[in-house]
Amino acid sequence: MPTRRFQVTIEPRLSGVPFLDRSRGKAVSLLSADETSALAAIGTVVQWPKGTVAYRAKGAADCVYNLVQGVVKTYEILPDDSTSISGFHFAGDLFGLAEQGHYVESAEAVIPSVAFRIPIDALDALLTRNGSLGVRLLCKAADQQRNDRRHARILVRNDALGRFAMFLNLLQELGPQRANVTYFPMSRGDAAQFIGITLEAMSRASSALERARVVRFVDRHHFQVLDRERFDQLVAGAYHPTVGRAKPRAVPGAPRKRTKQKQ
Amino acid sequence: MPTRRFQVTIEPRLSGVPFLDRSRGKAVSLLSADETSALAAIGTVVQWPKGTVAYRAKGAADCVYNLVQGVVKTYEILPDDSTSISGFHFAGDLFGLAEQGHYVESAEAVIPSVAFRIPIDALDALLTRNGSLGVRLLCKAADQQRNDRRHARILVRNDALGRFAMFLNLLQELGPQRANVTYFPMSRGDAAQFIGITLEAMSRASSALERARVVRFVDRHHFQVLDRERFDQLVAGAYHPTVGRAKPRAVPGAPRKRTKQKQ
DNA sequence: CGGTATATTGACTCCACTCAACACCAGTGG
DNA sequence: CCACTGGTGTTGAGTGGAGTCAATATACCG
Numbered sequence: 001m002p003t004r005r006f007q008v009t010i011e012p013r014l015s016g017v018p019f020l021d022r023s024r025g026k027a028v029s030l031l032s033a034d035e036t037s038a039l040a041a042i043g044t045v046v047q048w049p050k051g052t053v054a055y056r057a058k059g060a061a062d063c064v065y066n067l068v069q070g071v072v073k074t075y076e077i078l079p080d081d082s083t084s085i086s087g088f089h090f091a092g093d094l095f096g097l098a099e100q101g102h103y104v105e106s107a108e109a110v111i112p113s114v115a116f117r118i119p120i121d122a123l124d125a126l127l128t129r130n131g132s133l134g135v136r137l138l139c140k141a142a143d144q145q146r147n148d149r150r151h152a153r154i155l156v157r158n159d160a161l162g163r164f165a166m167f168l169n170l171l172q173e174l175g176p177q178r179a180n181v182t183y184f185p186m187s188r189g190d191a192a193q194f195i196g197i198t199l200e201a202m203s204r205a206s207s208a209l210e211r212a213r214v215v216r217f218v219d220r221h222h223f224q225v226l227d228r229e230r231f232d233q234l235v236a237g238a239y240h241p242t243v244g245r246a247k248p249r250a251v252p253g254a255p256r257k258r259t260k261q262k263q
Numbered sequence: 264m265p266t267r268r269f270q271v272t273i274e275p276r277l278s279g280v281p282f283l284d285r286s287r288g289k290a291v292s293l294l295s296a297d298e299t300s301a302l303a304a305i306g307t308v309v310q311w312p313k314g315t316v317a318y319r320a321k322g323a324a325d326c327v328y329n330l331v332q333g334v335v336k337t338y339e340i341l342p343d344d345s346t347s348i349s350g351f352h353f354a355g356d357l358f359g360l361a362e363q364g365h366y367v368e369s370a371e372a373v374i375p376s377v378a379f380r381i382p383i384d385a386l387d388a389l390l391t392r393n394g395s396l397g398v399r400l401l402c403k404a405a406d407q408q409r410n411d412r413r414h415a416r417i418l419v420r421n422d423a424l425g426r427f428a429m430f431l432n433l434l435q436e437l438g439p440q441r442a443n444v445t446y447f448p449m450s451r452g453d454a455a456q457f458i459g460i461t462l463e464a465m466s467r468a469s470s471a472l473e474r475a476r477v478v479r480f481v482d483r484h485h486f487q488v489l490d491r492e493r494f495d496q497l498v499a500g501a502y503h504p505t506v507g508r509a510k511p512r513a514v515p516g517a518p519r520k521r522t523k524q525k526q
Numbered sequence: 527c528g529g530t531a532t533a534t535t536g537a538c539t540c541c542a543c544t545c546a547a548c549a550c551c552a553g554t555g556g
Numbered sequence: 557c558c559a560c561t562g563g564t565g566t567t568g569a570g571t572g573g574a575g576t577c578a579a580t581a582t583a584c585c586g
Contacts (some may be wrong), residue, residue, distance in 0.1 A: 003278075018389075019360065019362070020364050061282075076412075076416075079498075079499035082500075084415075084416055086412045086415060097282065097401075097408070099281070099282070099409065100280055101283050114407070120282060120283065124283075127397050127398050128395045128399075129394055129399065131392055131394035131396075132398070134390050134394055134398060135397060137401050138400050138404060138554085141408065142362075145411060148412060148415065149339075149349045151411075151415055152411065152418060153339075155415060156459040158542080187532070188534095189532075197575090198572075198574075200576085201573090203535080207535085209275040216450060218584095219531085220532090234555090236341075237343025237345070421542090422541080450564075461544085462564090463543080463544085466567080469565095485562095
């Protein structure tokens, strides 16, 4: 038997929820066959090994990127030199929209990734000719706006446990998932930055969730939800009625006063 | 001489930073005269007294809105019944993009406002015909994405003072400003929700800033920055080296050790 | 296998949340 | 004019949880 090669067709992919159509599940492919090939015609395929910086903030921006495979993070450097991760992008996403000819953030492949690089002037011309494609892109933009707001919803939580649970939930819905195990592509540090807590707080939250048998990490990059009910409660809101403390905290030296009975 | 009426022309207004053009300042009008009138033709003007709910989350969505005057907040109700404000919108903004025919958030006028209501199917048809308009809208979407990320950047700060300062800075840049006094249209509660801290923490931050003569509130809805340098430092990052504590906190009981010298 | 980066756990401090009281203003009605 | 009211904002303690510093453990990659 000859060596079998799996030839994967690489083509632009825009996933999202349409404005009006009643789509079954959530995200569907937004592009028709014609639109796909029209985009493919003006773009080129680029491959990024893990860690590749696709573009840098403030650099001249001539192209937008449509991710076909992999995971990419976009981040910006804050005035105090720390970096803030603004988003993780999966297959079907679009990123690299410029401001006055310059990127506003940097992009880096979290795992080996494949993308379509589309010159922005060619895209502009294509859109002017093909109006319905503009609607699709606008729809995708609205989709990504929802993701940004979801990010904000994570960040307004002030309990590390809740933020972490919401992040895992996000990975389940946005990222690839096989059986009931979900892929956790990024480093702990990246995830912690994204949800706005320290690495340590995140690690503690993770341990607490495992101790309480709510989730399980099969390895550092794959997890599964064991107790869907409690997990959803955590994601939904306050309900974290002592999910599991490290130790009963057997009163070391301090006399504890007023036990909270907040219902 | 007959009674003079001040007739203000109400027309769609899309402001934002273009992808490529070198615009002088930041935001410019994105629409040409033709595009403006094309949009005006398919839309109707709506006036909202303060507090009006323009649309509700989960309601059937048939229109998008382009704000011409005023301030509108969009918010969603979280699973635990609290509400989270996802954004404040000013003149030139676009909101109400639907998901599967339903709004994903509610919108409410913070002050009396005027907007263009544009049926989404008419917009769709117009975009299909007029491709370059699609580019403009996409550009506006990118603009609003940057605002969402700015919101996220506020939320990752973990000091109430910094969040508040960043919020004031946002108002200065996005909202209307006369002379050196900036308009603070929303209630303290709304602002606090937006930046993800409690009303009390925000009030304290505000007081601290006034005590340190960094900003001054001429009244509850107008402020000015007195010390631009320190203000910018606060906005930029960590630099809040005791901007002003309520009391010197003269070492209550504990002798302080280890002064941090983190460079 | 060794060396480095990454991740976990522990101890301690500090800031923001919580609860609570009070100040301020507008509108209402005597 | 004043008291009453509710909404809104400010200020005051006390507590808890996340940040910080530090040590250890584990994974990753040559």
